Amino acid sequence: MDKKMLDLLTRDGDPEILPGMKLAARVAGVFVAPFDHFVTRAADELRLGFEGIEGDFHAGHTRKSGGREPWYPRGTEMRNERQLSIVAPDELRIVAERMSIPEVKPEWIGANLVIDGLSRLSMLPAGTMLFFKDGVTLKVDAQNGPCRVAGRSIAEHAGMADHEATSLLFPRVAKRLRGLVAWVEKPGVVKAGEEVSVRVPEQWIYRA
Incomplete structure (x- = not known):
């Protein structure tokens, strides 16, 4: 190994590595989306294959890219x-409180699994x-970024008068509380x- 590479590996300010x-x-709770929409409903169990949940809206080995993948033309097939x-x-309760509504049900935002007992799941x-x-x-x-589509679903299910305002509110108040994919x-x-x-x-923070 040459000296330049060795210096890079031993330089001051190396990132702190947090142990696993x-x-x-x-x-x-477990939920499925058996129809042509992301909204889910309670189920007795989830049958999972390598393609995801059998018969679920999001099942598949591949999917089409959308707004979350601006580096591809929309509709590009990807993993x-x-x-x-x-x-x-606990995170859904925080979001509901910030939206001034009694609750945000996992079904409304297309959740498949509710996991309890973890601090800061998202x-x-x-x-x-x-x-x-x-x-x-x-x-x-990754984290699941909150979007306007889920916000509109909350507005509809919670009976909120201004669906458009709620669709804009949800992405703001649910950031880093929307769970995981x-x-x-x-x-x-x-x-x-x-x-x-x-x-x-x-875990560590990479800095060039």
């Missing part, structure tokens, strides 16, 4: 890393793995009440 950790949680939407009950980093007691493994891709690494069946082992990877 193992956490415990449980499934508080589906958004097979499941995961939310936390802040779990990409690469976090969720090991469900009955054998399923999910891998977190994940994909299926090991298929199987997930049921409400199931225990989950959460493995958070090492």
